[in-house]
Amino acid sequence: MFNPTNFPKSTLVSVNGVELEVFEAGRRNAGKPIVLCHGWPEHAFSWRHQMPALAAAGYHVIVPNQRGYGNSSRPAEVTDYDIAHLSGDLIALLDHYGYEDATFVGHDWGAMVVWGLTLLHPNRVDKVINLSLPYQERGEKPWIEFMEEILGGDFYFVHFNRQPGVADAVLEENTSRFLRNLYRKNEPLGEPAPGMAMINLANAETPLGEPLLSDNELAVFVSAFETSGFTGGINWYRNLDRNWRLLADVNPIIQQPTLMIYGDRDAVSKSESLKEFVPNVDVVNLDCGHWIQQEKPEETNQAILKWLEQQGAV
Structure with missing residues:
Protein backbone atom coordinates (compact mmCIF):
# COMPACT_ATOMS: atom_id res chain seq x y z
CA MET A 1 0.00 0.00 0.00
CA PHE A 2 1.10 3.54 -0.70
CA ASN A 3 2.56 5.48 2.22
CA PRO A 4 1.07 9.02 2.12
CA THR A 5 4.26 10.45 3.64
CA ASN A 6 5.97 9.67 0.29
CA PHE A 7 3.66 12.08 -1.55
CA PRO A 8 5.45 15.27 -2.68
CA LYS A 9 4.96 18.53 -0.81
CA SER A 10 2.81 21.09 -2.59
CA THR A 11 3.40 24.67 -3.64
CA LEU A 12 0.76 27.36 -4.12
CA VAL A 13 0.81 28.87 -7.61
CA SER A 14 -1.10 32.05 -8.50
CA VAL A 15 -2.91 31.60 -11.83
CA ASN A 16 -6.01 33.03 -13.49
CA GLY A 17 -7.13 34.99 -10.41
CA VAL A 18 -6.88 32.01 -8.02
CA GLU A 19 -4.22 30.06 -6.16
CA LEU A 20 -3.78 26.39 -7.07
CA GLU A 21 -2.11 23.87 -4.80
CA VAL A 22 0.27 22.02 -7.14
CA PHE A 23 2.23 18.80 -6.61
CA GLU A 24 5.15 17.94 -8.89
CA ALA A 25 7.41 15.03 -9.74
CA GLY A 26 10.30 14.87 -12.21
CA ARG A 27 11.08 18.58 -12.33
CA ARG A 28 14.45 17.53 -13.73
CA ASN A 29 12.55 16.55 -16.91
CA ALA A 30 11.71 20.15 -17.80
CA GLY A 31 10.39 20.33 -21.33
CA LYS A 32 8.20 17.20 -21.19
CA PRO A 33 5.13 18.29 -19.24
CA ILE A 34 2.22 16.01 -18.37
CA VAL A 35 -0.66 17.45 -16.34
CA LEU A 36 -2.87 15.11 -14.29
CA CYS A 37 -6.42 16.31 -13.54
CA HIS A 38 -8.44 14.69 -10.74
CA GLY A 39 -12.20 14.15 -10.62
CA TRP A 40 -14.93 14.44 -7.96
CA PRO A 41 -14.69 14.07 -5.05
CA GLU A 42 -10.99 13.55 -5.45
CA HIS A 43 -7.66 15.25 -4.91
CA ALA A 44 -4.23 15.38 -6.54
CA PHE A 45 -3.40 12.47 -4.20
CA SER A 46 -5.51 10.18 -6.42
CA TRP A 47 -2.57 10.25 -8.91
CA ARG A 48 -0.01 9.08 -6.31
CA HIS A 49 0.71 5.82 -8.18
CA GLN A 50 1.17 7.51 -11.57
CA MET A 51 3.45 10.39 -10.56
CA PRO A 52 6.65 8.40 -9.87
CA ALA A 53 6.15 6.14 -12.92
CA LEU A 54 5.71 9.10 -15.27
CA ALA A 55 8.64 10.96 -13.72
CA ALA A 56 10.83 7.87 -14.16
CA ALA A 57 9.77 7.76 -17.82
CA GLY A 58 11.12 11.27 -18.35
CA TYR A 59 8.11 13.52 -17.72
CA HIS A 60 7.72 16.69 -15.70
CA VAL A 61 4.55 15.66 -13.84
CA ILE A 62 2.28 18.52 -12.75
CA VAL A 63 -0.70 17.66 -10.57
CA PRO A 64 -2.93 20.52 -9.41
CA ASN A 65 -5.71 20.44 -6.91
CA GLN A 66 -8.15 22.26 -9.16
CA ARG A 67 -10.22 25.18 -7.90
CA GLY A 68 -12.57 24.12 -5.11
CA TYR A 69 -10.28 21.33 -3.88
CA GLY A 70 -7.61 20.86 -1.21
CA ASN A 71 -5.78 24.07 -0.38
CA SER A 72 -6.59 25.66 -3.74
CA SER A 73 -8.87 28.70 -3.89
CA ARG A 74 -12.60 28.18 -3.46
CA PRO A 75 -14.38 31.14 -5.11
CA ALA A 76 -17.87 31.87 -3.80
CA GLU A 77 -19.64 32.39 -7.14
CA VAL A 78 -21.05 29.24 -8.76
CA THR A 79 -20.20 30.56 -12.23
CA ASP A 80 -16.51 30.74 -11.25
CA TYR A 81 -16.44 26.95 -11.76
CA ASP A 82 -17.50 26.81 -15.41
CA ILE A 83 -15.38 25.21 -18.14
CA ALA A 84 -13.93 28.59 -19.17
CA HIS A 85 -12.52 29.12 -15.67
CA LEU A 86 -11.42 25.50 -15.12
CA SER A 87 -9.64 25.29 -18.47
CA GLY A 88 -8.28 28.83 -18.00
CA ASP A 89 -6.59 27.66 -14.78
CA LEU A 90 -4.79 24.89 -16.65
CA ILE A 91 -3.70 27.20 -19.48
CA ALA A 92 -2.38 29.69 -16.92
CA LEU A 93 -0.54 26.82 -15.22
CA LEU A 94 1.19 26.00 -18.53
CA ASP A 95 2.11 29.68 -18.86
CA HIS A 96 3.49 29.69 -15.30
CA TYR A 97 5.88 26.85 -16.20
CA GLY A 98 6.68 28.30 -19.62
CA TYR A 99 5.11 25.50 -21.69
CA GLU A 100 3.40 25.98 -25.04
CA ASP A 101 1.47 22.74 -24.68
CA ALA A 102 1.33 19.52 -22.66
CA THR A 103 -0.17 16.07 -22.50
CA PHE A 104 -3.27 16.26 -20.30
CA VAL A 105 -4.62 13.32 -18.33
CA GLY A 106 -8.07 13.41 -16.71
CA HIS A 107 -10.16 11.06 -14.60
CA ASP A 108 -13.92 11.43 -14.06
CA TRP A 109 -14.67 15.19 -13.88
CA GLY A 110 -11.01 15.80 -14.66
CA ALA A 111 -11.68 14.05 -17.98
CA MET A 112 -14.63 16.38 -18.60
CA VAL A 113 -12.31 19.33 -18.00
CA VAL A 114 -9.63 17.90 -20.32
CA TRP A 115 -12.20 17.31 -23.10
CA GLY A 116 -13.45 20.90 -22.68
CA LEU A 117 -9.93 22.33 -22.46
CA THR A 118 -9.00 20.56 -25.72
CA LEU A 119 -12.07 22.00 -27.48
CA LEU A 120 -11.48 25.54 -26.19
CA HIS A 121 -7.66 25.66 -26.43
CA PRO A 122 -6.65 23.01 -28.99
CA ASN A 123 -3.22 24.54 -29.62
CA ARG A 124 -2.25 24.10 -25.94
CA VAL A 125 -3.03 20.36 -25.81
CA ASP A 126 -0.52 17.96 -27.36
CA LYS A 127 -2.10 14.63 -26.39
CA VAL A 128 -5.15 13.54 -24.37
CA ILE A 129 -5.43 10.62 -21.96
CA ASN A 130 -8.79 10.27 -20.24
CA LEU A 131 -10.06 7.72 -17.75
CA SER A 132 -13.67 6.66 -17.08
CA LEU A 133 -15.55 9.54 -18.68
CA PRO A 134 -15.64 9.47 -22.49
CA TYR A 135 -16.27 12.50 -24.68
CA GLN A 136 -19.76 13.86 -23.98
CA GLU A 137 -21.62 14.73 -27.14
CA ARG A 138 -23.30 18.15 -27.05
CA GLY A 139 -26.90 17.32 -27.92
CA GLU A 140 -29.89 19.53 -28.69
CA LYS A 141 -30.79 20.07 -25.04
CA PRO A 142 -28.61 21.33 -22.18
CA TRP A 143 -27.12 18.39 -20.28
CA ILE A 144 -28.94 18.80 -16.95
CA GLU A 145 -32.27 19.39 -18.65
CA PHE A 146 -31.71 16.22 -20.71
CA MET A 147 -30.68 14.17 -17.64
CA GLU A 148 -33.71 15.37 -15.69
CA GLU A 149 -36.03 14.14 -18.42
CA ILE A 150 -34.33 10.75 -18.71
CA LEU A 151 -33.12 10.04 -15.18
CA GLY A 152 -35.38 12.16 -12.96
CA GLY A 153 -34.87 14.70 -10.21
CA ASP A 154 -33.14 12.33 -7.80
CA PHE A 155 -30.23 11.68 -10.18
CA TYR A 156 -27.35 13.33 -8.37
CA PHE A 157 -26.28 15.60 -11.26
CA VAL A 158 -29.84 16.96 -11.38
CA HIS A 159 -30.25 17.10 -7.59
CA PHE A 160 -27.03 19.13 -7.21
CA ASN A 161 -28.50 21.70 -9.62
CA ARG A 162 -32.14 21.77 -8.55
CA GLN A 163 -31.59 21.60 -4.78
CA PRO A 164 -28.49 23.72 -4.19
CA GLY A 165 -26.88 23.31 -0.79
CA VAL A 166 -28.85 20.22 0.27
CA ALA A 167 -26.34 17.53 -0.67
CA ASP A 168 -23.39 19.77 0.24
CA ALA A 169 -24.61 19.93 3.85
CA VAL A 170 -25.25 16.17 4.15
CA LEU A 171 -21.81 15.28 2.74
CA GLU A 172 -20.10 17.77 5.03
CA GLU A 173 -21.89 16.37 8.10
CA ASN A 174 -20.75 12.86 7.14
CA THR A 175 -17.44 13.46 5.35
CA SER A 176 -15.57 10.44 6.69
CA ARG A 177 -18.46 7.99 6.21
CA PHE A 178 -19.31 9.30 2.75
CA LEU A 179 -15.75 8.92 1.46
CA ARG A 180 -15.33 5.52 3.13
CA ASN A 181 -18.53 4.30 1.47
CA LEU A 182 -17.69 5.85 -1.91
CA TYR A 183 -14.11 4.63 -2.35
CA ARG A 184 -14.89 0.94 -2.81
CA LYS A 185 -14.13 -1.80 -5.31
CA ASN A 186 -15.76 -5.11 -6.29
CA GLU A 187 -19.18 -3.83 -5.31
CA PRO A 188 -22.02 -6.28 -5.95
CA LEU A 189 -24.36 -5.40 -8.77
CA GLY A 190 -27.84 -4.49 -7.67
CA GLU A 191 -30.81 -2.28 -8.40
CA PRO A 192 -30.15 1.33 -7.40
CA ALA A 193 -31.93 2.29 -4.19
CA PRO A 194 -34.56 5.02 -4.34
CA GLY A 195 -33.42 8.53 -3.43
CA MET A 196 -30.27 10.46 -4.24
CA ALA A 197 -27.26 8.14 -4.51
CA MET A 198 -24.63 10.42 -2.92
CA ILE A 199 -26.86 11.31 0.04
CA ASN A 200 -27.62 7.59 0.45
CA LEU A 201 -23.88 6.85 0.54
CA ALA A 202 -23.29 9.57 3.13
CA ASN A 203 -26.00 8.08 5.36
CA ALA A 204 -25.28 4.35 4.85
CA GLU A 205 -24.04 2.56 7.95
CA THR A 206 -22.49 -0.34 6.03
CA PRO A 207 -20.39 0.05 2.87
CA LEU A 208 -20.65 -2.37 -0.05
CA GLY A 209 -17.77 -4.22 -1.66
CA GLU A 210 -14.19 -3.89 -0.46
CA PRO A 211 -12.21 -0.82 0.57
CA LEU A 212 -10.18 0.75 -2.22
CA LEU A 213 -7.84 2.64 0.10
CA SER A 214 -5.79 1.89 3.19
CA ASP A 215 -6.82 3.77 6.34
CA ASN A 216 -3.85 6.09 5.86
CA GLU A 217 -4.81 6.83 2.27
CA LEU A 218 -8.46 7.43 3.13
CA ALA A 219 -7.35 9.81 5.88
CA VAL A 220 -5.69 12.06 3.25
CA PHE A 221 -9.00 12.50 1.40
CA VAL A 222 -11.04 12.91 4.58
CA SER A 223 -8.70 15.56 5.95
CA ALA A 224 -8.75 17.46 2.64
CA PHE A 225 -12.57 17.55 2.44
CA GLU A 226 -12.97 18.37 6.12
CA THR A 227 -10.94 21.49 5.29
CA SER A 228 -12.41 22.39 1.90
CA GLY A 229 -15.97 21.13 2.17
CA PHE A 230 -17.75 19.82 -0.92
CA THR A 231 -19.43 22.90 -2.39
CA ALA A 248 -21.95 26.01 -28.59
CA ASP A 249 -19.67 27.54 -31.19
CA VAL A 250 -16.50 25.46 -30.90
CA ASN A 251 -15.48 22.76 -33.36
CA PRO A 252 -16.66 19.55 -31.58
CA ILE A 253 -14.02 17.29 -33.14
CA ILE A 254 -10.88 16.52 -31.12
CA GLN A 255 -7.96 15.81 -33.47
CA GLN A 256 -5.21 15.16 -30.90
CA PRO A 257 -3.92 11.63 -30.37
CA THR A 258 -6.08 10.31 -27.54
CA LEU A 259 -6.08 7.35 -25.18
CA MET A 260 -9.39 6.43 -23.52
CA ILE A 261 -9.18 4.05 -20.54
CA TYR A 262 -12.40 2.44 -19.35
CA GLY A 263 -13.12 0.32 -16.32
CA ASP A 264 -15.29 -2.59 -17.43
CA ARG A 265 -17.23 -2.46 -14.14
CA ASP A 266 -17.55 1.31 -14.03
CA ALA A 267 -21.08 2.67 -13.70
CA VAL A 268 -20.15 5.36 -16.25
CA SER A 269 -21.27 4.20 -19.69
CA LYS A 270 -18.83 3.70 -22.53
CA SER A 271 -19.35 5.86 -25.62
CA GLU A 272 -20.65 4.38 -28.85
CA SER A 273 -19.82 7.54 -30.79
CA LEU A 274 -16.30 8.18 -29.47
CA LYS A 275 -14.59 7.68 -32.86
CA GLU A 276 -16.91 10.21 -34.50
CA PHE A 277 -15.77 13.00 -32.19
CA VAL A 278 -12.27 11.75 -31.34
CA PRO A 279 -11.05 10.12 -34.59
CA ASN A 280 -7.49 9.52 -33.36
CA VAL A 281 -8.49 7.58 -30.25
CA ASP A 282 -7.13 4.30 -28.91
CA VAL A 283 -9.19 2.48 -26.28
CA VAL A 284 -8.02 0.32 -23.36
CA ASN A 285 -10.42 -1.59 -21.10
CA LEU A 286 -9.35 -2.64 -17.60
CA ASP A 287 -11.14 -5.07 -15.31
CA CYS A 288 -12.10 -2.61 -12.59
CA GLY A 289 -14.67 -0.12 -11.39
CA HIS A 290 -14.71 3.67 -11.45
CA TRP A 291 -11.53 4.52 -9.52
CA ILE A 292 -9.35 3.17 -12.32
CA GLN A 293 -5.91 4.60 -11.55
CA GLN A 294 -6.24 3.79 -7.84
CA GLU A 295 -7.78 0.33 -8.23
CA LYS A 296 -5.45 -0.85 -11.01
CA PRO A 297 -2.38 1.39 -10.65
CA GLU A 298 0.15 -0.89 -12.37
CA GLU A 299 -2.14 -1.69 -15.29
CA THR A 300 -3.02 1.99 -15.66
CA ASN A 301 0.64 2.99 -15.67
CA GLN A 302 1.47 0.29 -18.22
CA ALA A 303 -1.38 1.36 -20.50
CA ILE A 304 -0.37 5.02 -20.36
CA LEU A 305 3.37 4.44 -20.80
CA LYS A 306 2.90 1.92 -23.62
CA TRP A 307 0.60 4.30 -25.47
CA LEU A 308 2.96 7.25 -24.98
CA GLU A 309 5.79 5.12 -26.31
CA GLN A 310 3.71 4.26 -29.40
CA GLN A 311 3.20 8.00 -29.92
CA GLY A 312 6.98 8.41 -29.84
CA ALA A 313 6.63 10.42 -26.64
CA VAL A 314 8.56 8.33 -24.09
Missing part, protein backbone atom coordinates in the same frame (compact mmCIF):
# COMPACT_ATOMS: atom_id res chain seq x y z
CA GLY A 232 -16.52 23.97 -4.63
CA GLY A 233 -16.36 20.57 -6.30
CA ILE A 234 -20.15 20.26 -6.57
CA ASN A 235 -20.23 23.67 -8.25
CA TRP A 236 -18.56 22.03 -11.26
CA TYR A 237 -21.82 20.09 -11.73
CA ARG A 238 -23.81 23.31 -11.34
CA ASN A 239 -22.18 24.66 -14.51
CA LEU A 240 -23.03 21.82 -16.86
CA ASP A 241 -25.79 23.71 -18.67
CA ARG A 242 -23.63 26.85 -18.71
CA ASN A 243 -20.81 24.76 -20.23
CA TRP A 244 -23.23 23.43 -22.83
CA ARG A 245 -23.84 27.04 -23.88
CA LEU A 246 -20.15 28.02 -23.69
CA LEU A 247 -19.24 25.16 -26.05
Whole structure:
Protein backbone atom coordinates (compact mmCIF):
# COMPACT_ATOMS: atom_id res chain seq x y z
CA MET A 1 0.00 0.00 0.00
CA PHE A 2 1.10 3.54 -0.70
CA ASN A 3 2.56 5.48 2.22
CA PRO A 4 1.07 9.02 2.12
CA THR A 5 4.26 10.45 3.64
CA ASN A 6 5.97 9.67 0.29
CA PHE A 7 3.66 12.08 -1.55
CA PRO A 8 5.45 15.27 -2.68
CA LYS A 9 4.96 18.53 -0.81
CA SER A 10 2.81 21.09 -2.59
CA THR A 11 3.40 24.67 -3.64
CA LEU A 12 0.76 27.36 -4.12
CA VAL A 13 0.81 28.87 -7.61
CA SER A 14 -1.10 32.05 -8.50
CA VAL A 15 -2.91 31.60 -11.83
CA ASN A 16 -6.01 33.03 -13.49
CA GLY A 17 -7.13 34.99 -10.41
CA VAL A 18 -6.88 32.01 -8.02
CA GLU A 19 -4.22 30.06 -6.16
CA LEU A 20 -3.78 26.39 -7.07
CA GLU A 21 -2.11 23.87 -4.80
CA VAL A 22 0.27 22.02 -7.14
CA PHE A 23 2.23 18.80 -6.61
CA GLU A 24 5.15 17.94 -8.89
CA ALA A 25 7.41 15.03 -9.74
CA GLY A 26 10.30 14.87 -12.21
CA ARG A 27 11.08 18.58 -12.33
CA ARG A 28 14.45 17.53 -13.73
CA ASN A 29 12.55 16.55 -16.91
CA ALA A 30 11.71 20.15 -17.80
CA GLY A 31 10.39 20.33 -21.33
CA LYS A 32 8.20 17.20 -21.19
CA PRO A 33 5.13 18.29 -19.24
CA ILE A 34 2.22 16.01 -18.37
CA VAL A 35 -0.66 17.45 -16.34
CA LEU A 36 -2.87 15.11 -14.29
CA CYS A 37 -6.42 16.31 -13.54
CA HIS A 38 -8.44 14.69 -10.74
CA GLY A 39 -12.20 14.15 -10.62
CA TRP A 40 -14.93 14.44 -7.96
CA PRO A 41 -14.69 14.07 -5.05
CA GLU A 42 -10.99 13.55 -5.45
CA HIS A 43 -7.66 15.25 -4.91
CA ALA A 44 -4.23 15.38 -6.54
CA PHE A 45 -3.40 12.47 -4.20
CA SER A 46 -5.51 10.18 -6.42
CA TRP A 47 -2.57 10.25 -8.91
CA ARG A 48 -0.01 9.08 -6.31
CA HIS A 49 0.71 5.82 -8.18
CA GLN A 50 1.17 7.51 -11.57
CA MET A 51 3.45 10.39 -10.56
CA PRO A 52 6.65 8.40 -9.87
CA ALA A 53 6.15 6.14 -12.92
CA LEU A 54 5.71 9.10 -15.27
CA ALA A 55 8.64 10.96 -13.72
CA ALA A 56 10.83 7.87 -14.16
CA ALA A 57 9.77 7.76 -17.82
CA GLY A 58 11.12 11.27 -18.35
CA TYR A 59 8.11 13.52 -17.72
CA HIS A 60 7.72 16.69 -15.70
CA VAL A 61 4.55 15.66 -13.84
CA ILE A 62 2.28 18.52 -12.75
CA VAL A 63 -0.70 17.66 -10.57
CA PRO A 64 -2.93 20.52 -9.41
CA ASN A 65 -5.71 20.44 -6.91
CA GLN A 66 -8.15 22.26 -9.16
CA ARG A 67 -10.22 25.18 -7.90
CA GLY A 68 -12.57 24.12 -5.11
CA TYR A 69 -10.28 21.33 -3.88
CA GLY A 70 -7.61 20.86 -1.21
CA ASN A 71 -5.78 24.07 -0.38
CA SER A 72 -6.59 25.66 -3.74
CA SER A 73 -8.87 28.70 -3.89
CA ARG A 74 -12.60 28.18 -3.46
CA PRO A 75 -14.38 31.14 -5.11
CA ALA A 76 -17.87 31.87 -3.80
CA GLU A 77 -19.64 32.39 -7.14
CA VAL A 78 -21.05 29.24 -8.76
CA THR A 79 -20.20 30.56 -12.23
CA ASP A 80 -16.51 30.74 -11.25
CA TYR A 81 -16.44 26.95 -11.76
CA ASP A 82 -17.50 26.81 -15.41
CA ILE A 83 -15.38 25.21 -18.14
CA ALA A 84 -13.93 28.59 -19.17
CA HIS A 85 -12.52 29.12 -15.67
CA LEU A 86 -11.42 25.50 -15.12
CA SER A 87 -9.64 25.29 -18.47
CA GLY A 88 -8.28 28.83 -18.00
CA ASP A 89 -6.59 27.66 -14.78
CA LEU A 90 -4.79 24.89 -16.65
CA ILE A 91 -3.70 27.20 -19.48
CA ALA A 92 -2.38 29.69 -16.92
CA LEU A 93 -0.54 26.82 -15.22
CA LEU A 94 1.19 26.00 -18.53
CA ASP A 95 2.11 29.68 -18.86
CA HIS A 96 3.49 29.69 -15.30
CA TYR A 97 5.88 26.85 -16.20
CA GLY A 98 6.68 28.30 -19.62
CA TYR A 99 5.11 25.50 -21.69
CA GLU A 100 3.40 25.98 -25.04
CA ASP A 101 1.47 22.74 -24.68
CA ALA A 102 1.33 19.52 -22.66
CA THR A 103 -0.17 16.07 -22.50
CA PHE A 104 -3.27 16.26 -20.30
CA VAL A 105 -4.62 13.32 -18.33
CA GLY A 106 -8.07 13.41 -16.71
CA HIS A 107 -10.16 11.06 -14.60
CA ASP A 108 -13.92 11.43 -14.06
CA TRP A 109 -14.67 15.19 -13.88
CA GLY A 110 -11.01 15.80 -14.66
CA ALA A 111 -11.68 14.05 -17.98
CA MET A 112 -14.63 16.38 -18.60
CA VAL A 113 -12.31 19.33 -18.00
CA VAL A 114 -9.63 17.90 -20.32
CA TRP A 115 -12.20 17.31 -23.10
CA GLY A 116 -13.45 20.90 -22.68
CA LEU A 117 -9.93 22.33 -22.46
CA THR A 118 -9.00 20.56 -25.72
CA LEU A 119 -12.07 22.00 -27.48
CA LEU A 120 -11.48 25.54 -26.19
CA HIS A 121 -7.66 25.66 -26.43
CA PRO A 122 -6.65 23.01 -28.99
CA ASN A 123 -3.22 24.54 -29.62
CA ARG A 124 -2.25 24.10 -25.94
CA VAL A 125 -3.03 20.36 -25.81
CA ASP A 126 -0.52 17.96 -27.36
CA LYS A 127 -2.10 14.63 -26.39
CA VAL A 128 -5.15 13.54 -24.37
CA ILE A 129 -5.43 10.62 -21.96
CA ASN A 130 -8.79 10.27 -20.24
CA LEU A 131 -10.06 7.72 -17.75
CA SER A 132 -13.67 6.66 -17.08
CA LEU A 133 -15.55 9.54 -18.68
CA PRO A 134 -15.64 9.47 -22.49
CA TYR A 135 -16.27 12.50 -24.68
CA GLN A 136 -19.76 13.86 -23.98
CA GLU A 137 -21.62 14.73 -27.14
CA ARG A 138 -23.30 18.15 -27.05
CA GLY A 139 -26.90 17.32 -27.92
CA GLU A 140 -29.89 19.53 -28.69
CA LYS A 141 -30.79 20.07 -25.04
CA PRO A 142 -28.61 21.33 -22.18
CA TRP A 143 -27.12 18.39 -20.28
CA ILE A 144 -28.94 18.80 -16.95
CA GLU A 145 -32.27 19.39 -18.65
CA PHE A 146 -31.71 16.22 -20.71
CA MET A 147 -30.68 14.17 -17.64
CA GLU A 148 -33.71 15.37 -15.69
CA GLU A 149 -36.03 14.14 -18.42
CA ILE A 150 -34.33 10.75 -18.71
CA LEU A 151 -33.12 10.04 -15.18
CA GLY A 152 -35.38 12.16 -12.96
CA GLY A 153 -34.87 14.70 -10.21
CA ASP A 154 -33.14 12.33 -7.80
CA PHE A 155 -30.23 11.68 -10.18
CA TYR A 156 -27.35 13.33 -8.37
CA PHE A 157 -26.28 15.60 -11.26
CA VAL A 158 -29.84 16.96 -11.38
CA HIS A 159 -30.25 17.10 -7.59
CA PHE A 160 -27.03 19.13 -7.21
CA ASN A 161 -28.50 21.70 -9.62
CA ARG A 162 -32.14 21.77 -8.55
CA GLN A 163 -31.59 21.60 -4.78
CA PRO A 164 -28.49 23.72 -4.19
CA GLY A 165 -26.88 23.31 -0.79
CA VAL A 166 -28.85 20.22 0.27
CA ALA A 167 -26.34 17.53 -0.67
CA ASP A 168 -23.39 19.77 0.24
CA ALA A 169 -24.61 19.93 3.85
CA VAL A 170 -25.25 16.17 4.15
CA LEU A 171 -21.81 15.28 2.74
CA GLU A 172 -20.10 17.77 5.03
CA GLU A 173 -21.89 16.37 8.10
CA ASN A 174 -20.75 12.86 7.14
CA THR A 175 -17.44 13.46 5.35
CA SER A 176 -15.57 10.44 6.69
CA ARG A 177 -18.46 7.99 6.21
CA PHE A 178 -19.31 9.30 2.75
CA LEU A 179 -15.75 8.92 1.46
CA ARG A 180 -15.33 5.52 3.13
CA ASN A 181 -18.53 4.30 1.47
CA LEU A 182 -17.69 5.85 -1.91
CA TYR A 183 -14.11 4.63 -2.35
CA ARG A 184 -14.89 0.94 -2.81
CA LYS A 185 -14.13 -1.80 -5.31
CA ASN A 186 -15.76 -5.11 -6.29
CA GLU A 187 -19.18 -3.83 -5.31
CA PRO A 188 -22.02 -6.28 -5.95
CA LEU A 189 -24.36 -5.40 -8.77
CA GLY A 190 -27.84 -4.49 -7.67
CA GLU A 191 -30.81 -2.28 -8.40
CA PRO A 192 -30.15 1.33 -7.40
CA ALA A 193 -31.93 2.29 -4.19
CA PRO A 194 -34.56 5.02 -4.34
CA GLY A 195 -33.42 8.53 -3.43
CA MET A 196 -30.27 10.46 -4.24
CA ALA A 197 -27.26 8.14 -4.51
CA MET A 198 -24.63 10.42 -2.92
CA ILE A 199 -26.86 11.31 0.04
CA ASN A 200 -27.62 7.59 0.45
CA LEU A 201 -23.88 6.85 0.54
CA ALA A 202 -23.29 9.57 3.13
CA ASN A 203 -26.00 8.08 5.36
CA ALA A 204 -25.28 4.35 4.85
CA GLU A 205 -24.04 2.56 7.95
CA THR A 206 -22.49 -0.34 6.03
CA PRO A 207 -20.39 0.05 2.87
CA LEU A 208 -20.65 -2.37 -0.05
CA GLY A 209 -17.77 -4.22 -1.66
CA GLU A 210 -14.19 -3.89 -0.46
CA PRO A 211 -12.21 -0.82 0.57
CA LEU A 212 -10.18 0.75 -2.22
CA LEU A 213 -7.84 2.64 0.10
CA SER A 214 -5.79 1.89 3.19
CA ASP A 215 -6.82 3.77 6.34
CA ASN A 216 -3.85 6.09 5.86
CA GLU A 217 -4.81 6.83 2.27
CA LEU A 218 -8.46 7.43 3.13
CA ALA A 219 -7.35 9.81 5.88
CA VAL A 220 -5.69 12.06 3.25
CA PHE A 221 -9.00 12.50 1.40
CA VAL A 222 -11.04 12.91 4.58
CA SER A 223 -8.70 15.56 5.95
CA ALA A 224 -8.75 17.46 2.64
CA PHE A 225 -12.57 17.55 2.44
CA GLU A 226 -12.97 18.37 6.12
CA THR A 227 -10.94 21.49 5.29
CA SER A 228 -12.41 22.39 1.90
CA GLY A 229 -15.97 21.13 2.17
CA PHE A 230 -17.75 19.82 -0.92
CA THR A 231 -19.43 22.90 -2.39
CA GLY A 232 -16.52 23.97 -4.63
CA GLY A 233 -16.36 20.57 -6.30
CA ILE A 234 -20.15 20.26 -6.57
CA ASN A 235 -20.23 23.67 -8.25
CA TRP A 236 -18.56 22.03 -11.26
CA TYR A 237 -21.82 20.09 -11.73
CA ARG A 238 -23.81 23.31 -11.34
CA ASN A 239 -22.18 24.66 -14.51
CA LEU A 240 -23.03 21.82 -16.86
CA ASP A 241 -25.79 23.71 -18.67
CA ARG A 242 -23.63 26.85 -18.71
CA ASN A 243 -20.81 24.76 -20.23
CA TRP A 244 -23.23 23.43 -22.83
CA ARG A 245 -23.84 27.04 -23.88
CA LEU A 246 -20.15 28.02 -23.69
CA LEU A 247 -19.24 25.16 -26.05
CA ALA A 248 -21.95 26.01 -28.59
CA ASP A 249 -19.67 27.54 -31.19
CA VAL A 250 -16.50 25.46 -30.90
CA ASN A 251 -15.48 22.76 -33.36
CA PRO A 252 -16.66 19.55 -31.58
CA ILE A 253 -14.02 17.29 -33.14
CA ILE A 254 -10.88 16.52 -31.12
CA GLN A 255 -7.96 15.81 -33.47
CA GLN A 256 -5.21 15.16 -30.90
CA PRO A 257 -3.92 11.63 -30.37
CA THR A 258 -6.08 10.31 -27.54
CA LEU A 259 -6.08 7.35 -25.18
CA MET A 260 -9.39 6.43 -23.52
CA ILE A 261 -9.18 4.05 -20.54
CA TYR A 262 -12.40 2.44 -19.35
CA GLY A 263 -13.12 0.32 -16.32
CA ASP A 264 -15.29 -2.59 -17.43
CA ARG A 265 -17.23 -2.46 -14.14
CA ASP A 266 -17.55 1.31 -14.03
CA ALA A 267 -21.08 2.67 -13.70
CA VAL A 268 -20.15 5.36 -16.25
CA SER A 269 -21.27 4.20 -19.69
CA LYS A 270 -18.83 3.70 -22.53
CA SER A 271 -19.35 5.86 -25.62
CA GLU A 272 -20.65 4.38 -28.85
CA SER A 273 -19.82 7.54 -30.79
CA LEU A 274 -16.30 8.18 -29.47
CA LYS A 275 -14.59 7.68 -32.86
CA GLU A 276 -16.91 10.21 -34.50
CA PHE A 277 -15.77 13.00 -32.19
CA VAL A 278 -12.27 11.75 -31.34
CA PRO A 279 -11.05 10.12 -34.59
CA ASN A 280 -7.49 9.52 -33.36
CA VAL A 281 -8.49 7.58 -30.25
CA ASP A 282 -7.13 4.30 -28.91
CA VAL A 283 -9.19 2.48 -26.28
CA VAL A 284 -8.02 0.32 -23.36
CA ASN A 285 -10.42 -1.59 -21.10
CA LEU A 286 -9.35 -2.64 -17.60
CA ASP A 287 -11.14 -5.07 -15.31
CA CYS A 288 -12.10 -2.61 -12.59
CA GLY A 289 -14.67 -0.12 -11.39
CA HIS A 290 -14.71 3.67 -11.45
CA TRP A 291 -11.53 4.52 -9.52
CA ILE A 292 -9.35 3.17 -12.32
CA GLN A 293 -5.91 4.60 -11.55
CA GLN A 294 -6.24 3.79 -7.84
CA GLU A 295 -7.78 0.33 -8.23
CA LYS A 296 -5.45 -0.85 -11.01
CA PRO A 297 -2.38 1.39 -10.65
CA GLU A 298 0.15 -0.89 -12.37
CA GLU A 299 -2.14 -1.69 -15.29
CA THR A 300 -3.02 1.99 -15.66
CA ASN A 301 0.64 2.99 -15.67
CA GLN A 302 1.47 0.29 -18.22
CA ALA A 303 -1.38 1.36 -20.50
CA ILE A 304 -0.37 5.02 -20.36
CA LEU A 305 3.37 4.44 -20.80
CA LYS A 306 2.90 1.92 -23.62
CA TRP A 307 0.60 4.30 -25.47
CA LEU A 308 2.96 7.25 -24.98
CA GLU A 309 5.79 5.12 -26.31
CA GLN A 310 3.71 4.26 -29.40
CA GLN A 311 3.20 8.00 -29.92
CA GLY A 312 6.98 8.41 -29.84
CA ALA A 313 6.63 10.42 -26.64
CA VAL A 314 8.56 8.33 -24.09
